[in-house]
Amino acid sequence: MMTPGTEADLAEAVAAAEGPLRILGGGTRGVGRPVDGTALSVAGLAGVELYEPGALTLVVKAGTPLAEVERVLAAEGQRLAFEPMDHRGLLGTGGDPTIGGVVAANVSGPRRIQAGACRDALIGVRFVDGRGQVLRNGGRVMKNVTGYDLVKLMAGSRGTLGVLTEVAFKVLPAPESVATLTLHVADSGPAFDAMTRAMKSPFEVSGAAWAPGAGAVHLRLEGFSGSVGYRAGRLTDLLGDLGEVTVETGAEANAALWRAIRDAEALADHPYVWRVSMAPGAMRRGFMADLDRTARFDRLLDWAGGLCWIGMTEAQAAEYAPRYGADDAPAGAVRFHRDLQQAMADPELGGGHATLVKGPAALRAEVSVFQPEPAPLAALARGLRAQFDPRGILNPGLMG
Amino acid sequence: MDMPVPNAAVIAKKAHVVGRLRAALPEGAVIHDPAETRAYECDALTAYRCPPLAAVLPATTDEVAAVLRICHEEGVPVVPRGSGTSLAGGAMPTADSVILGVSRLTEVLEVDYDNRFIRVQTGRTNLSVTGAVEEEGFFYAPDPSSQLACAIAGNIAMNSGGAHCLKYGVTTNNLLGVTLVQMDGTVVEIGGAYMDAGGYDWLGLICGSEGQLGVVTEATLRILPKPEGARPVLMGFDSSEVAGACVADIIKAGVLPVAIEFMDRPCIRATEAFAGAGYPDCEALLIVEVEGSAAEIDEQLGVILQIARKHDPVELRESGSAEESARIWLGRKSAFGAMGQINDYMCLDGTIPVSALPLVLRRIGEMSQDYGLGVANVFHAGDGNMHPLILFDANKPGDLERCEAFGADILKLCVEVGGCLTGEHGVGIEKRDLMNVQFDPADIEAQLRVKDVFDPKWLLNPAKVFPLAATAARRAG
Numbered sequence: 001m002m003t004p005g006t007e008a009d010l011a012e013a014v015a016a017a018e019g020p021l022r023i024l025g026g027g028t029r030g031v032g033r034p035v036d037g038t039a040l041s042v043a044g045l046a047g048v049e050l051y052e053p054g055a056l057t058l059v060v061k062a063g064t065p066l067a068e069v070e071r072v073l074a075a076e077g078q079r080l081a082f083e084p085m086d087h088r089g090l091l092g093t094g095g096d097p098t099i100g101g102v103v104a105a106n107v108s109g110p111r112r113i114q115a116g117a118c119r120d121a122l123i124g125v126r127f128v129d130g131r132g133q134v135l136r137n138g139g140r141v142m143k144n145v146t147g148y149d150l151v152k153l154m155a156g157s158r159g160t161l162g163v164l165t166e167v168a169f170k171v172l173p174a175p176e177s178v179a180t181l182t183l184h185v186a187d188s189g190p191a192f193d194a195m196t197r198a199m200k201s202p203f204e205v206s207g208a209a210w211a212p213g214a215g216a217v218h219l220r221l222e223g224f225s226g227s228v229g230y231r232a233g234r235l236t237d238l239l240g241d242l243g244e245v246t247v248e249t250g251a252e253a254n255a256a257l258w259r260a261i262r263d264a265e266a267l268a269d270h271p272y273v274w275r276v277s278m279a280p281g282a283m284r285r286g287f288m289a290d291l292d293r294t295a296r297f298d299r300l301l302d303w304a305g306g307l308c309w310i311g312m313t314e315a316q317a318a319e320y321a322p323r324y325g326a327d328d329a330p331a332g333a334v335r336f337h338r339d340l341q342q343a344m345a346d347p348e349l350g351g352g353h354a355t356l357v358k359g360p361a362a363l364r365a366e367v368s369v370f371q372p373e374p375a376p377l378a379a380l381a382r383g384l385r386a387q388f389d390p391r392g393i394l395n396p397g398l399m400g
Numbered sequence: 401m402d403m404p405v406p407n408a409a410v411i412a413k414k415a416h417v418v419g420r421l422r423a424a425l426p427e428g429a430v431i432h433d434p435a436e437t438r439a440y441e442c443d444a445l446t447a448y449r450c451p452p453l454a455a456v457l458p459a460t461t462d463e464v465a466a467v468l469r470i471c472h473e474e475g476v477p478v479v480p481r482g483s484g485t486s487l488a489g490g491a492m493p494t495a496d497s498v499i500l501g502v503s504r505l506t507e508v509l510e511v512d513y514d515n516r517f518i519r520v521q522t523g524r525t526n527l528s529v530t531g532a533v534e535e536e537g538f539f540y541a542p543d544p545s546s547q548l549a550c551a552i553a554g555n556i557a558m559n560s561g562g563a564h565c566l567k568y569g570v571t572t573n574n575l576l577g578v579t580l581v582q583m584d585g586t587v588v589e590i591g592g593a594y595m596d597a598g599g600y601d602w603l604g605l606i607c608g609s610e611g612q613l614g615v616v617t618e619a620t621l622r623i624l625p626k627p628e629g630a631r632p633v634l635m636g637f638d639s640s641e642v643a644g645a646c647v648a649d650i651i652k653a654g655v656l657p658v659a660i661e662f663m664d665r666p667c668i669r670a671t672e673a674f675a676g677a678g679y680p681d682c683e684a685l686l687i688v689e690v691e692g693s694a695a696e697i698d699e700q701l702g703v704i705l706q707i708a709r710k711h712d713p714v715e716l717r718e719s720g721s722a723e724e725s726a727r728i729w730l731g732r733k734s735a736f737g738a739m740g741q742i743n744d745y746m747c748l749d750g751t752i753p754v755s756a757l758p759l760v761l762r763r764i765g766e767m768s769q770d771y772g773l774g775v776a777n778v779f780h781a782g783d784g785n786m787h788p789l790i791l792f793d794a795n796k797p798g799d800l801e802r803c804e805a806f807g808a809d810i811l812k813l814c815v816e817v818g819g820c821l822t823g824e825h826g827v828g829i830e831k832r833d834l835m836n837v838q839f840d841p842a843d844i845e846a847q848l849r850v851k852d853v854f855d856p857k858w859l860l861n862p863a864k865v866f867p868l869a870a871t872a873a874r875r876a877g
Binding site: 053056057076112117120129134137139140141142145146148153157175176223226227278280303307355370373376380383387 | 512513514515516517537558559561565569570572573582586588589590592593594595596597598599600601602603604605607608609625626627628647648649651652653654655656692693695696699700703751752753754755780783784785818819820821822823824825826827831835838839840842843844846847849850851852853854865866
């Protein structure tokens with residue numbers, strides 16, 4: 001594995017590469033089609049370049065451990081608002097997640113619905129393209145429309161257009177207090193109603209999740225303590241007819257609860273896990289009902305019903321298989337994956353996208369891990385890769 | 401301002417091109433009489449004008465696709481135009497180009513409060529998007545000051561901001577999906593009512609690409625429930641350093657105001673003479689606004705006032721009523737009008753790190769002396785987006801050129817201190833030649849390569865954003 005210690009060395013390593021490169025941050029988020037190639041780690045580029053709490057601005061090298069970034073921000077009472085997930089528990093990976101990996105995969109957690117995704121907080125990048133050229137875009141200010149926004153293009157491009165070396169963020173204050181309202185309901189009807197009502201209210205809900213198995217809808221409020229108390233009261237009144245509401249205000253209990261939701265902890269033991277993004281109404285109307293009919297797999301809803309995690313056990317995969325003419329568990333997983341992505345492409349269901357987050361390498365090699373794009377977009381994607389990585393050496397095939 | 405020499409071959413076949421466009425569009429959708437094309441000769445950057453070959457006003461995505469397909473086949477440059485409010489010349493035509501106006505694409509296609517989005521045709525004005533949802537208590541957050549007139553198409557092209565983006569973000573943070581028509585007429589749906597579409601971030605790339613990658617005909621926009629209330633507080637300080645420190649302390653204390661507006665003394669004096677809002681005559685004035693219920697507002701303003709007092713304000717004015725709130729905002733909202741009463745002015749749009757504020761204001765003051773042109777500063781202090789207004793006399797020979805040189809020096813200063821050329825107006829033709837100040841040639845080349853992918857023949861708004869020398873070979877085909 002190559003672990004260059006400077007941006008210049010990294011650029012040189014890319015320029016000198018004679019074959020495919022497998023780009024790594026901490027190596028904790030192995031989502032995507034498996035890549036064969038020489039490992040190139042960015043972990044050697046670490047450290048805070050600039051932090052101005054009064055300007056809500058942080059610039060760090062891409063290999064900086066996420067934990068260090070969070071520690072530095074917490075010391076000033078600030079945080080990354082998009083609440084990046086830690087994939088280690090779910091995927092069973094080790095090592096230290098890096099901030100560059102967070103950006104490369106555009107990783108966002110429950111607060112996505114209020115504070116935006118990782119890409120919304122990202123304001124600048126430096127990266128090395130497939131030619132070995134150091135490029136930069138954006139900067140360190142949060143309002144910037146100078147030239148094309150390659151910053152957002154790099155977020156979520158998973159190392160296929162360039163290797164990130166430095167990233168800049170708009171950060172936000174951490175709140176003084178937090179409260180979670182839990183509504184105890186068994187059925188999906190009132191659960192969706194509760195999340196929809198909460199999000200339509202002016203009470204700035206920063207997390208809305210539903211664990212169907214546990215029969216609980218969780219709604220998070222953050223801010224100054226008086227404000228949180230006020231909104232918790234108003235929201236309790238708003239939801240009172242749907243079921244019993246309890247309120248948790250303990251900082252540690254809240255942190256543990258939302259970490260579990262963020263990291264899909266309930267699905268950690270499932271060998272197959274998918275992530276589906278749809279409008280909450282579409283999720284509720286068509287998709288969940290379909291899923292109830294055909295495959296009652298374990299589910300966890302976040303983003304006020306806009307994000308559905310689906311976990312499948314080996315037994316469930318084996319059970320799914322014969323109904324569709326397949327004969328073993330892996331074949332059942334392939335079949336379910338294809339059914340899922342086909343459903344996303346069906347305009348009748350409302351549109352969305354499904355990603356295989358966890359599955360054996362053989363499965364990830366066989367299917368399109370990410371939702372296939374319409375032909376014109378797939379052509380543009382190929383065009384961009386040809387421009388940024390003409391030799392096709394950066395994580396080739398990872399995104400399809 | 402240099403513009404490329406128009407393609408004589410295109411101008412020579414005007415009748416043929418107009419004939420094809422007329423055959424493809426309904427009666428009255430093609431404007432080609434020189435007396436009428438003049439209406440499209442410029443946008444809000446009025447110093448530069450050139451009537452286009454023709455202007456077309458399609459009313460559907462299919463009509464837009466037909467126009468682009470014809471122009472693509474004929475090799476005719478196309479300049480997309482929203483409402484023509486660009487201050488950067490983003491919709492400025494060339495004599496060999498067809499203006500593609502979206503002003504007939506104004507429908508609301510779908511409103512969904514449960515899922516908090518609205519889908520509109522992009523010729524619809526910014527304010528009328530909020531207008532379509534406010535009865536149900538919702539609003540569309542980006543609020544450029546031209547919001548009464550500006551179109552969503554232009555907002556997407558320029559990634560427009562506004563006064564409230566410290567809390568709500570700019571256009572790109574509120575855009576969920578688009579219908580994009582590529583230069584060859586291909587129609588692509590990107591994103592939708594759901595979040596974080598798979599694959600590359602096409603929405604992020606298209607937003608702010610100044611109409612160079614495709615024409616957006618429909619957009620799915622995030623709408624938000626209106627806060628229960630909002631209230632501003634006004635503070636006056638003896639120096640911009642202290643005002644800047646106060647802003648940093650407010651942010652560090654964990655308060656996220658919805659707006660923090662800054663005005664300097666020249667701006668305060670001009671607006672006082674114009675609007676009489678009762679502002680203190682001081683070096684720097686801040687208007688800080690927070691949102692929520694009455695009690696939540698009190699809680700946040702309590703923190704803010706405590707911080708402000710530590711900085712020895714010369715004035716600290718709370719609002720006790722809607723009238724008082726309106727009075728606090730009155731001067732700020734009439735600032736541009738007030739400057740317009742005094743003089744012609746040029747409005748700049750650079751962004752700086754907030755910490756560089758005192759240095760930048762001091763340097764702008766010195767440059768103002770050197771150039772012999774007055775300047776007033778008003779800007780969004782929370783995010784460092786400055787709007788220096790340089791005063792000049794358009795009737796005085798040489799004044800415009802001096803003003804432009806002064807403006808370029810201010811923008812270079814913005815880049816030098818770690819900021820950028822434009823925070824929300826876009827590059828257009830106005831700042832095209834300054835791109836080399838902010839970017840290395842390789843960084844510009846990377847952006848040009850993106851355009852190569854979307855528009856290989858370089859026909860969409862080709863003379864904008866990048867220095868002409870950098871794009872000459874590509875534009876020549």
